[in-house]
Amino acid sequence: MAQPLLCILMSTLFYKVSSLTCYQCIPETSIKCTETKVECPVGQCGTMRTTSYMGNNTLADMIMKNCSATHQCTTATANFGITKLVISNQCCNTNLCNTQTEIELPKIIPNGMHCYTCNGEDCATTLPCVDKEDHCIKATVSSDGQMLTMRGCATESFCRGDLSTQIGQSSIAADQSCCKGHLCNGAQTATASRFFQLGILIYVILQTTL
Known part of the structure; x- marks a missing residue:
């Protein structure tokens, strides 16, 4: 009987030692939030910057701090031409290390790849992809009974939904599919999936412009 109790005690002590204290700051109804401290058993602290654009104008620029899994320590972008979403999550692994108030956005350097994008109902225009948008x-997108078709460039991390649990849910439904290859998002695309990151993009745009 003593041995199982000893194992439980040792595992509890190990959990406390191996856990990490991180700052937590999650915006709800605005781009600002109140910073608190939280225990993170995953062993990563993250500072995530989410920026949305409409053309050359920045619509929203939010900083969120929280626990992060290793696969969430990445940069994810989706560019639909007129609208763009950039999510960059910088991680560290010491107590209260996520003190950053600014995170540098990825450089906008064309990588030679192109994808189709939509201008209204015309989806024959091509869009140059940048940085890691491969x-x-x-x-x-379905919102209030209306359907909107969008095409563009995205990173693999956006397509996989690596940052989905960090962002939160949106009430706007989005059917999304990604493919890898020059101009592959034509009439047919592969790797069908349903994620809500696109809904987050449209949601941010709508809430900012209302």
Whole structure:
């Protein structure tokens, strides 16, 4: 009987030693939030910057701090031409290390790849992809009974949904599919999936412009 109790005690002590204290700051109804401290058993602290654009104008620029899994320590972007979303999550692994108030956005350097993008109902225009955007994306968004088709460039991390649990849910439905290859998001695309990151993009745009 003593041995199982000793094992439980040792595992509890190990958990406390191996856990990490991180700053937590999650915006809800605005771009600002109140910073608190939280225990993170995953062993990573993260500072995530989410920036949305409409053309050359910045619509929203938010900083969020929280625990992060290793696969969430990445940069994810989706560019639909007129609208763009950039999510950059910088991680560290010491107590209260996520003190950053600014995170540098990825450089906008064309990588030679192109994807189709939509201008209204015309989706024959091509869009140059930049930085690590090595996938083409095609999405249909449903909001208030209206359907909107969007196409553009995206990173693999955006298509996989690596940062999905960090962002939170949106009430706007989005059917999304990604493919890898020059102009592959035409009439047919592969790797069909349903994620809500696109809904987050449209949600941010709508809330900012209302």
